[in-house]
Amino acid sequence: MNLEQYKKAVELLNLYSYHYYVQDNPITTDEVYDKLYHEVLEYEENHEDDILKESPTQRVGDVISDGFSKASHLSRMWSLEDVFDADGLQKWLTKTYKLDSNISFYCEPKYDGASLNLIYENGELTQAITRGDGEVGELITQNVKTIRSIPLTIAHKDKIEIRGEVVIYKDEFERINEARLKSGEAVFANPRNAAAGSLRQLDSKITASRNLVFLPYGVGENSLEHKLLSQRMEYIYSLGFKKPPLSATCRDFDEIEAVYQEMNKKRESYAMMLDGMVIKVNEIAAQIDMGYTVKNPRFSVAYKFPAVEKITTLKEIILQVGRSGVVTPVAIVKPTNIDGVVVERATLHNFDEIQRKDIRINDKVIILRSGDVIPKIIKVLTHERKGNEVEYERPKNCPVCGSELLDEGVLLKCQNLKCEARVINSIIYFASKPCLNIDGLGSKIVEALFNAGVIQSVLDLFDLTLEKLLALDGFKEKKSRNLLNSLQNAKGCDYWRFINSLGIEHIGEVASKTLSERFGSGFIDAAKDEMVACDGVGEEMAESVLEFVRVNRETILKLQTILKPLEPKKREEAKENPFKAKSVVLTGSMSQSRDEIKEMLEELGAKVVSSVSKKTDFVIYGEDAGSKYDKAMSLGVACLSEKEMRDKIEQVG
Structure with a gap:
């Protein structure tokens, strides 16, 4: 094969590929293609300077990257x-x-x-x-x-x-x-x-x-x-x-x-x-x-396109225990292919839903899957019942630790902080960025420590030593020292972070700040009416705090002694500005991290919350603003770009 023949062969191979891969209409056999391809490959091995960029041989993957750069x-x-x-x-x-x-x-x-x-x-x-x-x-x-x-x-x-x-x-x-x-x-x-x-x-x-x-x-x-x-x-x-x-x-x-x-x-x-x-x-x-x-x-x-619905059989209902102790029922169904995805589980939301829909084991049910949303049971085919269906009994004890569940009607909760199901998730949450931000204590490390029997509760984190860590697989000296340093650095945290790290049901970052500013370490002795009097704290939230403290008071006090969280300083009242005493929601990507912008607005006396409602005063948006922006527009809430927000702040001086 000479250079001209090589060029024609490359052109012909690309024509074959176009008809095969683009037109779905092959014009030759695999045998003919492969023979010509190897002739081209042989020519290129002997004439590297002649290799054409469009040659099909240049498509073969032969590079292992260290990672992908941005463009x-x-x-x-x-x-x-x-x-x-x-x-x-x-x-x-x-x-x-x-x-x-x-x-x-x-x-x-x-x-x-x-x-x-x-x-x-x-x-x-x-x-x-x-x-x-x-x-x-x-x-x-x-x-x-x-x-x-x-x-x-x-x-x-x-x-x-x-x-x-x-x-x-x-x-x-x-x-x-x-x-x-x-x-x-x-x-x-x-x-x-x-x-x-x-x-x-x-x-x-x-x-x-x-x-x-x-x-x-x-x-x-x-x-x-x-x-x-x-x-x-x-x-x-x-x-x-x-x-x-x-x-x-x-x-x-x-x-x-x-x-x-x-x-x-x-x-x-x-x-x-x-x-x-x-x-x-x-x-x-x-x-x-x-x-x-x-x-x-x-x-x-x-x-x-419409969400896809399929009929399947409910085989059993299992229980999952989250980090806050909420017990969630999950339906295990006969594996069913829905639009390319094999569905084996469906959400049941809560126990009232099971009762309301009269969902029974062995029932024929219709499950709905729409996009990436978790499949859910939308209908029970009661007319298909054959007599072998079993009514589901509302559980009274935690499926993991066996302790008595707190029954709130819609929700069932395990209040035992030492419950195995709660421990891993609660420690991961405890160490997360909005809480104590303990670097090096991610989910895999927590699981490894728990599975090795080194930690059985949040308190055990602070009994870790270099000797204990080095005795575990995968824990080398540098990694172990870094983790111990991170745990040490968590001490002296802001008090609101301490409250938030406890993982109290219904109590997030905003409520933690509110309780911290109002009560400080005295939150464990606060009465229900005192908490409800705080802006943004409702009866359900107050009840949740009271229940959590009642079950975990000893653990809270021990953690407080170890961490020595800082009592909140009385913040100086902000001077008058457009955001003072206003409810603000942030959405989208901005020039600074949202945490930094949030802190800046809170210094101005704003209350930064996570969800949009009619009570929201401003939604401040950046690039790729999402559903919060859309909801604000539909409710008529004032929407400001990041630049407009900064302009308003600058006007105040």
Whole structure:
């Protein structure tokens, strides 16, 4: 083979690949492809300087990365607003028509995979970046070059970002999981997780083995002159990218709804997983005029498919004990495949729910799974009962430690701080950042210490010694000394952190600060009416504190003696400012950490809370503001950007 023959062979191999991986229409056999591929490979081994960048041999994963560096997108990758039914679609259309009534719409599938941004310069793939936070993602170019439905070179020579979703086809997903089962590895939960996990492998050979597929859905930065999105996407497909199984241009609600119903009806027959349909204004000039909200484009929406419901059998009800002692019932059901995910558990919420729905062991039930939401039982098929169904008896004792449960009606709680189920979770919470922030005491370390019998309660942490730690597997001297230093540094913490670290049911950071400022160490002797008199502390919260203190008073006093938490200083009253005595919620990413901004606002006399309600005075938002921002807008709560907040503070001086 000479150079010209080599170039023609590479061109022919890429043509074969395009028809096989993009068109799903092979034009040769595997035998012919493999023979030509090895001829090309042999030529390249003897002529390294002649190797073409677009040669299929350059796709083979052969690099193991230490980790992925970060890279910026040329233009932001946006998330989409969701609608879930025809009414939601109509409302979105009404809102969109107010911006421009002379428009049509382009509809395409919403793939259930991992978002990816490809950057081509001078016709060559130069960067492949995960979505990340929409502005910066992980640079995974080497891995992406192994995906055969992504061209290494394209005919378009100007710089362009091509966005799409990386998916794993359903049959490939089954193949991967079967192989993982045989080798004793954990199986992937669903094709989306498998795609995302495969993309981010440090060994690109693993990515290459997974048969990932790239499906484009749009462009970012570009110099294209098309007037319609539908024309632009046809051009993208012509560059060698895979077309969607169904797309359409629509004029109005009826046509959009018809395409949606067709896509939903056919979704099971498609090779890839879909979770909805994306609708975009087709006219690019109109898109530009409509622009964006804080978090979404105004010209596009995701019309989600209905949640999937399946009938299965309730086999048993098990009990889980959380760190605060709340006992939660969980339904174990006959394994059922719902939209690519095998469901074996479903939430029962609480014990009143079991009684209200008359849920019995061996009942036929309908379970609902919607997106990433935990499956739940929505209906009991009482007409299917055969007489072997067993009524569930409300438990009276903790399933782990056997102590008597506190029955609050809706909730059952184990109040024993030494309960094995509570110990691990309560210690993890005790050491977490909003509590005592004990560096080096993460979940794996806590589990290791507990399983080794070294700690059986929070108190045991402070009896740890270097000798005890060095006697354990995996604990070397540096690691052990660092942990002991972190435990020592936890002493003298703010008193509110001490209260928060106890893990009292219903008492979070805000309530801990309130109780600390009002009572300090005297909170363990505070009366119910005194606590309820505090702003933001209700009767249920006060009862929870009283119950916790009654059961764990001795432990609290011992911890207090060990940690010597600082009694709260009386904060000087803030001078007048727009945030004084106001209820404030923070959401989104900002220039400083939210903890720092929270502290700054509290110094100004604001009360920073976690949830939005009609009583909220301000929601301060940053990039990628979420549902809190949306709720604030719907309630008419004042929303300020970080800059607007700082401007108000500066005006005060």
